[in-house]
Amino acid sequence: xxxxxxxxxxxxxxxxxxxxxxxxxxxxxxxxxxxxxxxxxxxxxxxxxxxxxxxxxxxxxxxxxxxxxxxxxxxxxxxxxxxxxxxxxxxxxxxxxxxxxxxxxxxxxxxxxxxxxxxxxxxxxxxxxxxxxxxxxxxxxxxxxxxxxxxxxxxxxxxxxxxxxxxxxxxxxxxxxxxxxxxxxxxxxxxxxxxxxxxxxxxxxxxxxxxxxxxxxxxxxxxxxxxxxxxxxxxxxxxxxxxxxxxxxxxxxxxxxxxxxxxxxxxxxxxxxxxxxxxxx
Amino acid sequence: xxxxxxxxxxxxxxxxxxxxxxxxxxxxxxxxxxxxxxxxxxxxxxxxxxxxxxxxxxxxxxxxxxxxxxxxxxxxxxxxxxxxxxxxxxxxxxxxxxxxxxxxxxxxxxxxxxxxxxxxxxxxxxxxxxxxxxxxxxxxxxxxxxxxxxxxxxxxxxxxxxxxxxxxxxxxxxxxxxxxxxxxxxxxxxxxxxxxxxxxxxxxxxxxxxxxxxxxxxxxxxxxxxxxxxxxxxxxxxxxxxxxxxxxxxxxxxxxxxxxxxxxxxxxxxxxxxxxxxxxxxxxxxxxxxxxxxxxxxxxxxxxxxxxxxxxx
Numbered sequence: 001x002x003x004x005x006x007x008x009x010x011x012x013x014x015x016x017x018x019x020x021x022x023x024x025x026x027x028x029x030x031x032x033x034x035x036x037x038x039x040x041x042x043x044x045x046x047x048x049x050x051x052x053x054x055x056x057x058x059x060x061x062x063x064x065x066x067x068x069x070x071x072x073x074x075x076x077x078x079x080x081x082x083x084x085x086x087x088x089x090x091x092x093x094x095x096x097x098x099x100x101x102x103x104x105x106x107x108x109x110x111x112x113x114x115x116x117x118x119x120x121x122x123x124x125x126x127x128x129x130x131x132x133x134x135x136x137x138x139x140x141x142x143x144x145x146x147x148x149x150x151x152x153x154x155x156x157x158x159x160x161x162x163x164x165x166x167x168x169x170x171x172x173x174x175x176x177x178x179x180x181x182x183x184x185x186x187x188x189x190x191x192x193x194x195x196x197x198x199x200x201x202x203x204x205x206x207x208x209x210x211x212x213x214x215x216x217x218x219x220x221x222x223x224x225x226x227x228x229x230x231x232x233x234x235x236x237x238x239x240x241x242x243x244x245x246x247x248x249x250x251x252x253x254x255x256x257x258x259x260x261x262x263x264x265x266x267x268x269x270x271x272x273x274x275x276x277x278x279x280x281x
Numbered sequence: 282x283x284x285x286x287x288x289x290x291x292x293x294x295x296x297x298x299x300x301x302x303x304x305x306x307x308x309x310x311x312x313x314x315x316x317x318x319x320x321x322x323x324x325x326x327x328x329x330x331x332x333x334x335x336x337x338x339x340x341x342x343x344x345x346x347x348x349x350x351x352x353x354x355x356x357x358x359x360x361x362x363x364x365x366x367x368x369x370x371x372x373x374x375x376x377x378x379x380x381x382x383x384x385x386x387x388x389x390x391x392x393x394x395x396x397x398x399x400x401x402x403x404x405x406x407x408x409x410x411x412x413x414x415x416x417x418x419x420x421x422x423x424x425x426x427x428x429x430x431x432x433x434x435x436x437x438x439x440x441x442x443x444x445x446x447x448x449x450x451x452x453x454x455x456x457x458x459x460x461x462x463x464x465x466x467x468x469x470x471x472x473x474x475x476x477x478x479x480x481x482x483x484x485x486x487x488x489x490x491x492x493x494x495x496x497x498x499x500x501x502x503x504x505x506x507x508x509x510x511x512x513x514x515x516x517x518x519x520x521x522x523x524x525x526x527x528x529x530x531x532x533x534x535x536x537x538x539x540x541x542x543x544x545x546x547x548x549x550x551x552x553x554x555x556x557x558x559x560x561x562x563x564x565x566x567x568x569x570x571x572x573x574x575x576x577x578x579x580x581x582x583x584x585x586x587x588x589x590x591x592x593x594x
Contacts, residue, residue, distance in 0.1 A: 071462065103299045117519075125571065252411065264405065269398075
């Protein structure tokens with residue numbers, strides 16, 4: 001009897017906690033979705049219940065987003081930048097992490113902290129000199145400026161993450177491959193790489209997410225509308241001086257966020273594994 | 282001879298000398314980081330000692346520590362420094378407590394877990410500037426639904442505890458503005474923090490919890506005696522990530538308070554941006570930004586020493 005009550009209380013506590021966290025996470029998005037479909041007369045009437053449609057919902061502001069702004073251009077730029085940053089990050093970080101963990105001796109294994117220190121230099125410290133480098137390369141106002149600089153954020157992070165994976169792998173497996181006549185390079189490709197894949201998957205998600213999230217580089221290096229990504233493009237297109245196109249802003253955020261949340265959410269358990277190098281081997 | 286061995290012998294020249302291969306595999310990343318982090322970092326120091334502006338970005342004149350002097354004498358700087366540290370610390374404390382609690386829930390199996398995972402990861406999926414715009418509208422000075430709820434529940438508005446006004450003007454007041462920035466930071470960083478804590482939580486062996494249950498330890502006893510001590514090393518990782526994301530961010534403030542009213546909610550990164558890009562004084566902006574590095578470095582060293590101590594225990 002006592003035990004049954006205790007069990008029920010625990011269940012109640014669990015679901016109350018879950019509801020609290022879910023409500024905290026989703027409340028801004030709910031407000032965003034309601035706003036996106038509202039008519040002006042409904043949205044800007046302080047007497048209305050803001051959570052209800054006091055006038056019929058409208059798709060006008062979503063159409064406006066696609067027909068009167070460069071939203072689709074920003075979307076395309078962001079995807080293009082994200083994909084290229086992911087590729088560059090993997091090409092640089094995966095071999096570097098493997099090399100540090102296996103090939104360059106003792107100091108390489110201990111370099112995790114050094115790699116992390118690079119990550120400690122925030123974009124807000126580097127954007128002024130990088131602005132000069134970008135102008136020197138005549139890359140300002142192109143998406144290439146961002147493709148070039150975003151790996152400064154993603155490479156240290158991914159190298160650090162993958163270093164843990166390669167370090168925790170048993171050396172015997174590679175040694176067995178070497179004895180079987182594989183070269184070092186082949187052993188890396190065929191033995192170590194497949195084992196590190198939860199880490200690599202996490203790197204892909206992170207590199208994409210970080211490149212999509214950056215604001216300071218996007219705002220300072222690109223002022224040409226046609227080259228802007230979402231993060232800087234959407235606010236500049238829809239906040240004109242003191243005039244905020246709220247419904248379209250909310251629609252833009254929803255169109256970007258909801259598919260990404262579903263994608264990241266389905267990878268939730270994989271992301272957890274990405275921070276668990278010991279569990280992979 | 283198999284196909285693999287044949288290829289191996291052909292490549293043997295380069296790939297079997299592992300040090301050379303190691304250098305070749307490491308070189309691209311090193312070259313890239315030196316070119317785009319190392320050199321710019323030195324350039325930032327150089328900039329801060331020069332009188333470069335956006336219009337004239339060369340390093341023509343060495344002015345010594347004049348920019349730093351000017352920054353230290355600027356009344357906005359100490360406020361920005363205080364705010365940056367306060368917002369970062371407050372975000373850290375709240376995020377770590379909530380992430381530990383949330384990971385306790387998600388370490389269990391329950392119905393429709395995938396659905397709940399998608400819900401709680403939402404804030405992390407929203408690009409920062411769009412999240413900032415979302416919160417700007419959520420805490421709008423006239424149409425905030427939060428204010429509306431507060432008025433309906435009688436806390437706000439005529440006769441309410443919080444005064445006769447019907448709006449709180451979240452971004453127009455010093456402490457409410459800083460509180461809002463903290464809240465948004467907690468909201469957007471909680472998903473990642475929870476994921477990292479869960480990585481530590483799910484690698485604690487089951488037997489430990491089963492044994493505790495056999496011994497009759499209650500939920501909170503298990504939490505504080507077993508779970509939290511075992512999580513210490515991973516909480517250090519969470520601390521560093523969260524601190525870095527909060528301390529270095531300027532998108533939130535750039536969209537919401539703009540550092541105002543006056544400079545009362547100013548933060549270091551935004552002050553650097555305002556001075557360096559909007560004000561055109563590259564050198565002074567660089568000087569402001571450089572103040573971030575020793576703080577981050579000290580925090581990182583502290584966190585790492587703490588981590589190595591709790592690991593050796």
